[in-house]
Amino acid sequence: LYVEGLSPGEGRLFFELVRESQKPILVYKSGKTAAGAQAAASHTAAISGNYEIFRAATKQGGVILAETLEEYYDYLRIFSLLAKKKPQGNRVAGVVNAGFESTIAADELDNLVPATLHSETIQKLRQADVHGLVDLSTALLDVTPMANDQLFTDYVETVLQDENVDCVFVSIVPHSNALKSGPDTARDPGSLASLLARLAQQYQKPLVVSVNGARHYDEFVAVMEEGGLPVYRNPRAAVQALEAFVSYHLNQK
Structure with a gap:
């Protein structure tokens, strides 16, 4: 929903309906500033009201409130x-192919917590780490x-x-020569994009991807989106969206 303001009496009705809803309600509210409130009133006659009060009320009502338009579209x-996927907890794992991505992602975890990997998982990862370069702690x-397409996918699976x-969450810097990420190879059945799309269909756990690349990699992104994967242009946006998704569902329990 896009909300500029609420007329007298609408606020109570709005939040009563929100509390009764069994579906996620995503809201972006404009008119947060004095100038914005005046602009809203000039063409809708809506009363924008105090944004902090609106934020507190939406939180109490279980609304997912996006602070920016970018967040709104990301959410x-x-x-x-991922409408059919319900997270069972907030324990997250990440697979990236550039160190800065994991650092950026870690800063955005918020209510997500890094998982403690099972000893059997660590053993499998150690066997896959043919180059001996991955920190398994x-x-x-x-x-x-x-990591090439198949090896990257093996880590994710x-x-x-x-x-x-x-x-x-998976974060990819697609410029690596080891990956089939260009427009001519992105749709190869053995490309990372194709393999991740298959994993998304096979597993019920929420999986999000970021691709830190320019338009040259649009085809690479399209393959994953067509397979039902939410794809973002940077790890920060991907993890923030995943955190909002997980937090909403856990709060419904």
Whole structure:
């Protein structure tokens, strides 16, 4: 929903309906500033009201409130594409191929917590780590740019299979020569995009992806989106969306 303001009497009705809803309600509210409130009143006669009060009321009512339009569209993507997937907890694992991505993602975890990987999972990951470069002391795995499509996918599937992991984020810097990420190879059945799309269909755990690349990689992104994966342009947006999705569902229990 896009909300500029509420007329007298509408506020109570709105929040009563929100509390009764069995579906996620996503809201972006404009008219937060004095200038914005004046603009809203000039063409809708809506009363914008105090934004802090609106924020507190939406939180109490279980509304997912986006603070920016970018967040609104990011949240819309994950709640629509993963509508049939319900996280069982907030334990997260990540697989990235550049170290800075895991650091950025870790800063945005908020209510997500890094999973404690099962010993069997660590053993499988150790066997897959043919280059001996992956730090297995954390659930936020940097598999380095040396990981090819299949190896990258193997890491993702291994953490998806771990009973200690509730959700997974994948962050890809697609410029690696080891990956089939260009427009001519993105739709190859063995490309990372195709393999991740298959994992999304196979597993019920929420899985989100970020692709830190320009328009050259649009086809790479399209393959995953067509497979039902929410794809973002940076790890920060991906993890924030995943956190909002997981927090909403856990609060419904």
